[in-house]
Amino acid sequence: MIKGFLEKQKAKGKLLQAFRSGELYLTYKSGKNTHLILPIIHYVGIDKEAQLLTYVFSIPLGLDPKEVIKKRWLFEQQFGQNLEIEQENKRFTLKIFGKSYPKKLKWDFEKLTESFEGQIPIPCGIDRHGRIICIDLVENPHLLIAGFTGSGKSTQVRSILATLIQYFSPEELELWLIDMKMVEFQFYRNVKHVKEDIVVKGKDVKPLLQKIDDELERRQELMFNEGVTHITQLKEKQPFIIVAIDEVASLPNDKEIDEYLVEISNRGRALGVYLILSLLRPDSKNIDSRLKGNLTCTMGFKARDRINASVIGMKGAENLAGDGRFLMSIPDYDDLVELQAPYLSEKGLEKLLKDYKKTDEEIKKEVEQKQIDEVKGELSEKNIFGVLDNEKA
Template sequence: MIKEWLDKHRAKGILKTVFKNGDISMSYSYGPNGANSGVVYPKIHSIKFDYKNKRAIYVFTLPIGMDPKEVKKKLYCFQQVFGKNIELEGDIKRFVLTVHAAVLPDVLHYNYENFKAELSALKLPVIVGMDLNGDIITYNMVKYPHLLIAGETGSGKSTQLRSILSSLIKTVPPNQLELYLCDLKRSEFHIFRHIEHVRGMFVTPKEMMPMLKHLQKEMKTRGDLLDQFEVAHIDDLPDPPPYIILCIDEVALLQDETNLMKLVEEISAIGRALGVFLILSMQRPDSKVLDGKLKNNLTVRMGFKCADLINSRIIGTPGSEKLKKEGRMLLKLPAFSELKEIQAPYLAIDKAKKILECFKSTNAKNAKMTPYTSNEGYIDLHENKNGIFEVLDE
């Protein structure tokens, strides 16, 4: 008991030093000619040692009148004393500083069994990775729709996309999930060919347009069903249709495809209640592609290492330009009040192929997948058991 009191007393003194040396305070002056003046520092309310998770949690409040932005600007002062493995959360007056003794692993190897418990409780589960507490972070895309993944080449963006799609395929049966994959770089999605969940793969804007028009028509049909049954979400329908995920790798290549991007934006605006979701990824953020409406509708952002602060701000994860390690990201998720540093799981292509092997359509294993490009519209996808788009005669 005495030792813990001494430890807390020492820890309190260290935090006070940060306030003092970092000039995290508010000056006051009153009386004739400012006869009474001084400095008020934030008040430390509590210090808790979480021995299980190897962390210390400080709670402090700002004096009335102090700009909370000044605390965030001085994050480096806290890092200089406590190290980089810290989290500082707060908004107006109350702040919580968490100092982690544990360090995130340089590589977090993908192991579905380690994630299975968290995923099984979610309708449309997304694995994010491990946080500074050593906890596995997942979320439900049905609750937090539309995801943006961005980062430089070699930052971990591609393997994150691979692990997310592989986990969805392994967790959600094909009669409950349809995937539409757009591989504009022609380098990422070949391992998903002929998977039962995958209804089509597309590599050019020309191939994508009829597919997007099909999704637009499908959303209208689903909207009519919601009106007919007077419900707010497809999950509330007597016979809910499958979830749909449209995944576009390197969406920045579509910046000049105005009509196509309008359809993508439409999905982002109304897709949530209709069970139609987006996963967009890009290497170099482009403000022309991520305009106000689309960007605001991308509820979740995963910011891997970016070139500079401008790029990280476009993504919505300022600070991701400072990330050093491959697979490290800053996560923006409405469930958290602040950005959270995460180590993404690493899933090698060979291992992903083994995971996906049992999900290949029996009839499609020896078939050649050809993106559907007819101008006359789509065939009935729900009657297309193999999930392969046939080319109709034009």
């Protein structure tokens, strides 16, 4: 009890010292003496388990509240950089975190998913309290990963896809990948979860999206026939489908492509089809506003400037440190939360994926099956013409 009191007094003294040395006070003279009117400290909270020190203080009437925000350096000098200041009129809450983000959070499947309880795990990262955040894509359908060059988008996509591949069997999850830069998704070639060829050419984008659209139709019909409202309620389980597109802005400029994407974002959530998109510059030219409105989960990595950050509602993303730091709004949290993304290198991914690739034998069989299907298709076309010819005769 006494120990706690003394600790609080000591903590109070430290803050008062900061006010003094940063001249965060008003003065008045009486006679020869100058008196200081310091801010009043209303509350000091020490949470040892969370390693969190909280102060609530208010500044004297007449002192500009902006001064406190401007003098953030003052608190940093006294308490270190790992702090937060919130303002409500002339009242401030100052939080000082003992734990800081690790410089790197190594991607670790077990650690990232151990407390996950939903259906599709999206490992996000670690917060300043050391808590791992892993959200459910079913609850937060469609994900946008935005950020400037080198901010960590591809690394995050890598960590998410690696987690999903390890979490689901190929019967439970299908990945449909589009990568116009031809660099990010090459590693996933011949992975069992990747059902269609990875699209790397503009001309192949529309046919793939058309196929997804057909699948949406098929699923909707199934649900209609069984009278259910969500894909998970069907008698025969359908795999989740994730359509991942690296750099949406590099897709061909085509109204129909935009429409397909909007369509997936509208209907996919009930049908088990979800988008994961990455985007360098989130301005309105690069992403349809209807599509943007349907992406319920956004990760804002370091943005080029304030405008780019605010377009996707990630105010402050322009000030992030880079190297996998990002902002995100998380269910049950009021504000945007800053997180450190896990790190998985390309080499690490390659090593991991070895266990999930098709064997040469399986690839050969698939190629043969494709050829048979093509020949069958050609034959049936010929038949139709044959019938037509007969009719003419």
